[in-house]
Amino acid sequence: MLQTKQKALKSFYYPVMKVEALQDGPQSFKLMGQNIVLWLDDQNKPAAAIDRCCHRTSKLSKGWLREGCIVCPYHGWTFNRDGKCTWFPQSELEDPPKVYKIQGYRCEERYGYVWVALEEPVTGIPVFRYSDNPEFRKVEEFYEVIHCAALRLMENSFDVAHVNFVHKNTFGDIDNPIPPRVSITPKEWGFEANMEIPVHNKLNQKVGALNMEEERTVRKQLSEWFMPFIRQTNITYPTGLIHSIVTCATPIDDATCQLVQFVYRNDREQDVPASSIIAFDRTVVDEDMEVLETTEINVSIDLTKKLENHMLSDQPGIMMRKMLLGLLNERGELEANE
Ligand code: FES
Ligand SMILES: [Fe+2]
Known part of the structure; x- marks a missing residue:
């Protein structure tokens, strides 16, 4: 079994990095062979999406944030945590076309880490013993x-x-x-x-x-x-x-x-x-x-x-x-x- 070739293994949450790393701006990670971008949305919650702009494929992780959305550094197309294009600066008069979208991933914070599932997870993030025990x-x-x-x-x-x-x-x-x-x-x-x-x-x-x-x-x-x-x-x-x-x-x-x-x-x-x-x-x-x-x-x-x-x-x-x-x-x- 080669671990990234198994589609079933994409249906689990994995910890990818400390959530505090996102305070420095968007970050990149490769999860099961997939380049992903991670950032903090307007609620300060971690978000994850494919690290590939749907316009000319540039890496969104090189971009910046605007109202909790990730801005592509190439032409400024902007995406929310669901992958929807929310701002299309070349044509401010019209809504971005619906086809302008990227793949967003399920993303949660737990135990101080950002957890990401590439597909609909079959089970939740593990509950660790002692994690909420004040004696520990x-x-x-x-x-x-x-x-x-x-x-x-x-x-x-x-x-x-x-x-x-x-x-x-x-x-x-x-x-x-x-x-x-x-x-x-x-x-x-x-x-x-x-x-x-x-x-x-x-x-x-x-x-x-x-x-x-x-x-x-x-x-x-x-x-x-x-x-x-x-x-x-x-x-x-x-x-x-x-x-x-x-x-x-x-x-x-x-x-x-x-x-x-x-x-x-x-x-x-x-x-x-x-x-x-x-x-x-x-x-x-x-x-x-x-x-x-x-x-x-x-x-x-x-x-x-x-x-x-x-x-x-x-x-x-x-x-x-x-x-x-x-x-x-x-x-x-x-x-x-x-
Ligand atoms: S490559 Fe992202 S907006 Fe053009
Ligand atoms: Fe050992």
């Missing part, structure tokens, strides 16, 4: 381009077998490679996976992210997968600390994604500074990416083709592949899968 603080971690398929990153987030190898220098234990059991509960647009992961508490975690002294601990982990490329992993440590990581892999094209990651924690800045939390997760993400960026961008979701081998602990990734295949089958896109 939010730590913004990463907004960066990564070079792998989104599904590889999602699978990796639920892959209990990689921890002892990829993260052997941070919290894994290469001498104990047998992975723990994972129990999975399917949901309508994803699943929940429960697991208990033994943690070899290396020095940088003791002083950095965890604020605990024990050499070994166990973390209870409830991970939620939101189709297609979002997960929230809720980690509870024996101390009562909850470290909840939201990771989104927004497809840019088939080979790259925008990584959006933030954390909810029930401790305070004076317990563990945000900079330590980010520094630890930076190392973990870098360890993951070093491997993930070597994987193929075409992820085989049709298991009958046997293009990749699997083991017992791959169940979450297998379930992802089956649910995505089911979605594409439902939408009659089976032939485009592999």
Whole structure:
């Protein structure tokens, strides 16, 4: 499966950038291979449309705003958030012809980010645990381009077998490679996976992210997968600390994604500074990416083709592949899968 070739995947909301970035004027983003322009309308709400003027194809993201609408920098045609041409400066006496229109997209603000769906969404923006719980603080971690398929990153987030190898220098234990059991509960647009992961508490975690002294601990982990490329992993440590990581892999094209990651924690800045939390997760993400960026961008979701081998602990990734295949089958896109 090449991620931007699947029409069904356009029917989901993806976080594309922080809403505060739009304070600097119109911005561009590439979502699933489609160039889009983003701006703030007259209600200060984010708006999204195709980044292509219907007159001579110039990029609207190079333009400016007029009464909450986007003005094309070439000849000034102006479009509202629905894509309707509202001003046609070459002929102010007449309404712009109805054919003067561009494709507008569904666009919402949530969790401080702009979320865009290129087609009518089949489900809403995920509701993240702790997002409105005043006991929790939010730590913004990463907004960066990564070079792998989104599904590889999602699978990796639920892959209990990689921890002892990829993260052997941070919290894994290469001498104990047998992975723990994972129990999975399917949901309508994803699943929940429960697991208990033994943690070899290396020095940088003791002083950095965890604020605990024990050499070994166990973390209870409830991970939620939101189709297609979002997960929230809720980690509870024996101390009562909850470290909840939201990771989104927004497809840019088939080979790259925008990584959006933030954390909810029930401790305070004076317990563990945000900079330590980010520094630890930076190392973990870098360890993951070093491997993930070597994987193929075409992820085989049709298991009958046997293009990749699997083991017992791959169940979450297998379930992802089956649910995505089911979605594409439902939408009659089976032939485009592999
Ligand atoms: S190209 Fe946009 S108004 Fe001419
Ligand atoms: Fe990892």
